[in-house]
Amino acid sequence: MNKLCSLKEAVAEFVKDDDLVYAAGFTHLIPFAAGHEIIRQKRRNLTLARATPDLIYDQMIAAGCAKKVIFSYLGNPGVGSLRIVRAAIESGELEWEEYSHYSMITRLTAGASGLPFMPMNLTAAPDLEKVNPNFKRVVDPFTGNEVMVVPPLNPDIAIVHVQRADAEGNAQIWGILGEQKEAAFAAKKVILTAEEIVDEAVIRSDPNRTLIPSLIVDAVCRVPYCAHPSYTQGYYDRDNDFYLQWDEISKSKEDVEKWLQEFVFDVQDHADYWQKLGDATHQRLKIKDKFSTPINYGEF
Amino acid sequence: MMNAKSFSKNELMIVNAARLLQDGDLVFVGVGAPNLACNLARRTHAPNLTMVYEAGVIGAQPARLPLSIGDPTLVSGASAVCSMYEIFSLYLQRGNVDVGFLGGAQIDRFCNINATVIGDYYHPKVRLPGSGGSMEIAAWANRCYIMTPHDKRRFPEKVDFCTSAGFLSGRAEREKSGVRGTGPQAVVTDLAIMVPDENGELQVTALHPGVELEEVRNNTGWEIKVALTITRTAEPTPEELRILHEELDPTGIYLN
Numbered sequence: 273m274n275k276l277c278s279l280k281e282a283v284a285e286f287v288k289d290d291d292l293v294y295a296a297g298f299t300h301l302i303p304f305a306a307g308h309e310i311i312r313q314k315r316r317n318l319t320l321a322r323a324t325p326d327l328i329y330d331q332m333i334a335a336g337c338a339k340k341v342i343f344s345y346l347g348n349p350g351v352g353s354l355r356i357v358r359a360a361i362e363s364g365e366l367e368w369e370e371y372s373h374y375s376m377i378t379r380l381t382a383g384a385s386g387l388p389f390m391p392m393n394l395t396a397a398p399d400l401e402k403v404n405p406n407f408k409r410v411v412d413p414f415t416g417n418e419v420m421v422v423p424p425l426n427p428d429i430a431i432v433h434v435q436r437a438d439a440e441g442n443a444q445i446w447g448i449l450g451e452q453k454e455a456a457f458a459a460k461k462v463i464l465t466a467e468e469i470v471d472e473a474v475i476r477s478d479p480n481r482t483l484i485p486s487l488i489v490d491a492v493c494r495v496p497y498c499a500h501p502s503y504t505q506g507y508y509d510r511d512n513d514f515y516l517q518w519d520e521i522s523k524s525k526e527d528v529e530k531w532l533q534e535f536v537f538d539v540q541d542h543a544d545y546w547q548k549l550g551d552a553t554h555q556r557l558k559i560k561d562k563f564s565t566p567i568n569y570g571e572f
Numbered sequence: 573m574m575n576a577k578s579f580s581k582n583e584l585m586i587v588n589a590a591r592l593l594q595d596g597d598l599v600f601v602g603v604g605a606p607n608l609a610c611n612l613a614r615r616t617h618a619p620n621l622t623m624v625y626e627a628g629v630i631g632a633q634p635a636r637l638p639l640s641i642g643d644p645t646l647v648s649g650a651s652a653v654c655s656m657y658e659i660f661s662l663y664l665q666r667g668n669v670d671v672g673f674l675g676g677a678q679i680d681r682f683c684n685i686n687a688t689v690i691g692d693y694y695h696p697k698v699r700l701p702g703s704g705g706s707m708e709i710a711a712w713a714n715r716c717y718i719m720t721p722h723d724k725r726r727f728p729e730k731v732d733f734c735t736s737a738g739f740l741s742g743r744a745e746r747e748k749s750g751v752r753g754t755g756p757q758a759v760v761t762d763l764a765i766m767v768p769d770e771n772g773e774l775q776v777t778a779l780h781p782g783v784e785l786e787e788v789r790n791n792t793g794w795e796i797k798v799a800l801t802i803t804r805t806a807e808p809t810p811e812e813l814r815i816l817h818e819e820l821d822p823t824g825i826y827l828n
Contacts, residue, residue: 298627298656299642323656324704345704350603350640358699370688372703373626374660381657393665395711396737396749400703403693417750447647448627449655505644512639562648 274439275464275492280541282463282491283309286429292319294380294427294459295328298450299349299510302502303433303465304328305495305542311335312536321427323376323451324349327501327518330356333366334528335536340367342425344376351515355522370404375422377451379406383424383458391419430459432484433498435506436474437466441489444481447505453483462488465495467507478569497546500557508557579808581721581762582827583816584780586612587808589673589719589760598622599671600664600709601632603641604826605719606673608816615815622651624669626705628659637821660705664712667752672713674706674756675720678731681794682772683718683738683756685710686731693733703735710736711751722761722791729794739772746772764788765805769797778803 277285287293287310295303307328310318314337320329321342326349332338334356341357348354360366371379375392382390391412401407401420409418432452437443441464445452456462464484469492475482498504501511501518521527539545546554579587582605589609593599595618601610611634614621623632627642631651638646647653654662663669677700678686687706691697710716720726738756739746746755758777759766765778775797776788781804789796821827 299640300627300644343702345701346699347701347704349642353701361699362696364695370702372707373656373705374665374708377657377660393712394749394751395707396740396746396751397703397707397711397734398737398740399688399693399734400707447644447653448629448642449653450627450642451656453655454657503644505647509644510640515640559644 275441275489276439276469277491277493278541279305279309279465279493279495282493283313286461286463286490287313287315288428289315290317291428292321293429293431294321294455295431296322296450296452296455297433297499297502298323298448299502300448300450301433301445301452301499301504302326302328303431303498304500304502305498305545306431306463306465307332308536308542308545310337311532321425323373325354325357327515330354330518330522331532333357333360335532338366340369342369344371344373348515348519350512351519355519356528369406370400372400375407377454379422379425380451380454380458382422383426384454387424389421389423391421394418394420425458427455427459429461429463430455431463431465432456433465433504434484435466435504436468436470437464437492438470438472438475438486439492440472440486441484441492442472442475442482442486443484443489444475444478445483446481449483456484456488461490463491463493464489465493465498467496467498467504469494495542498542500546500549506559509559511553511557513556579813580827581780583808583813584805585719585721585760585762586816587812588765588780588805589717590616590812592717592758592760593618593621593671596620597670598624598668600624600626600669600673600705600713602673602675603638606675607638608820608826609673609719611820612812612815615819616812624659624663626656626659628654628656630654630663637825639825660708664708667712667714669713670715672709672716674710674716674718674736676706676735678726678728679718679720679759680727680731680738681729681774682740682742683759683768683774684731684734684740685718685736685738686733687735688733690732706736710738710755711753713753715754715757718756718759720759720761722763722788724791724793727792739768743768743770743772763791766796773797775799776802778805780805781807
């Protein structure tokens with residue numbers, strides 16, 4: 273089934289107020305375009321889950337989309353503090369639920385596997401389990417030792433950006449893989465955004481690279497440069513300058529509102545946003561090609 | 573001709589952290605100073621050191637200075653890439669990681685690390701980033717090193733929140749917990765090197781060139797123990813400084 277639609281249509285149909293949203297991607301492939309579309313469509317009371325909330329959730333929280341954040345590292349990666357989320361937690365305006373990276377993605381993996389919980393070895397660190405009741409100790413029936421278990425995380429909607437997909441939603445990813453696959457399998461619905469929509473034959477030429485199969489995908493959206501200011505391996509570089517700029521912008525509520533108005537509300541869509549960034553930015557984020565050696569699957 | 577002003581405190585910290593790494597180590601690396609230390613070790617005494625990043629990259633050979641933990645330069649030319657679940661389970665939990673590098677807002681007398689909050693958890697004075705990979709790295713890497721600038725705020729007697737276990741209330745408590753890693757081996761600051769004693773309590777074992785013990789005492793939040801024989805770390809060599817400035821961080825993003 274052809275699932276192609278615009279990102280605007282996908283968000284309108286699949287992202288509802290009060291949803292638990294997982295916009296995936298560890299530093300790489302963060303679907304900023306989808307975050308901006310959710311802001312434009314004024315979704316409210318969302319629970320936003322990501323290992324690293326990153327700028328995408330800082331912006332969505334600044335725009336008033338969320339009541340709660342679930343995370344394992346709250347920072348502006350490589351820069352410093354994630355000012356808006358941090359201030360909202362410090363002031364008590366935002367609910368939060370906190371993990372380590374491993375326990376966060378173990379929850380997703382349990383959700384993706386249809387399991388009631390998943391075990392992890394103990395870490396001896398005493399305090400996180402005291403403040404988050406989702407950490408439970410149980411006795412391993414085989415050794416009698418204690419292990420830590422966490423429950424599954426099953427988002428209402430996962431948004432996953434990929435390099436290329438076909439119209440049905442078979443999606444290929446390379447570079448840092450993060451928790452893309454686990455988030456997609458764990459979620460009840462999946463919106464896929466792709467740099468390129470390719471023919472099914474391209475996907476079938478390299479099936480080992482398909483991380484997400486069409487069977488779990490609900491919408492497929494072609495969104496070039498979707499991940500800016502994060503990046504897409506092999507397509508464009510990370511805009512580190514913007515991550516630094518956001519550190520300044522996010523110091524002032526007025527500047528944040530001005531930025532949201534200019535770059536989210538006053539643009540039609542992500543293509544419009546990308547044009548607005550201008551040629552100097554486009555040139556700066558261009559990368560040099562570096563191809564892998566082709567492999568031989570054999571003709572049978 | 574070297575003099576005391578020809579290298580910075582930050583360089584002393586990075587160079588001394590690099591010297592603690594062994595050839596053949598598989599190291600779980602963070603960005604910033606730990607990344608510089610690992611790359612310096614790889615270009616000097618530890619050419620067979622393997623760098624692993626929590627983003628799921630194994631055997632990275634970054635061609636430029638990585639500016640985030642998921643920089644694309646870590647992937648191009650690496651020996652393997654895996655998911656986050658796999659890096660933490662197959663590599664770290666399974667026991668395949670020799671060294672973890674850690675930092676944090678607070679390090680206490682028994683090497684416990686706080687990266688979560690200053691003040692009360694529910695009404696934080698300062699909300700910090702949180703664990704990230706630190707909670708599991710501190711537990712499961714075979715050995716850990718901590719790098720942090722030396723000041724009183726960073727070295728309280730007891731952390732406000734124990735994000736990652738050092739030796740808890742003493743070495744016996746960590747051993748009783750059954751975690752696989754041997755815990756922190758040393759804390760490298762811009763003033764000194766501190767090593768946990770037989771009870772897991774930090775003691776000063778070496779001072780950097782030009783640093784007096786008094787300065788370390790004044791910048792530590794408890795009465796810090798001092799080893800019976802205290803050594804002085806060797807000055808950074810011209811070659812170490814050249815590699816740091818010319819090859820690794822030419823624009824001084826982390827060095828300055």
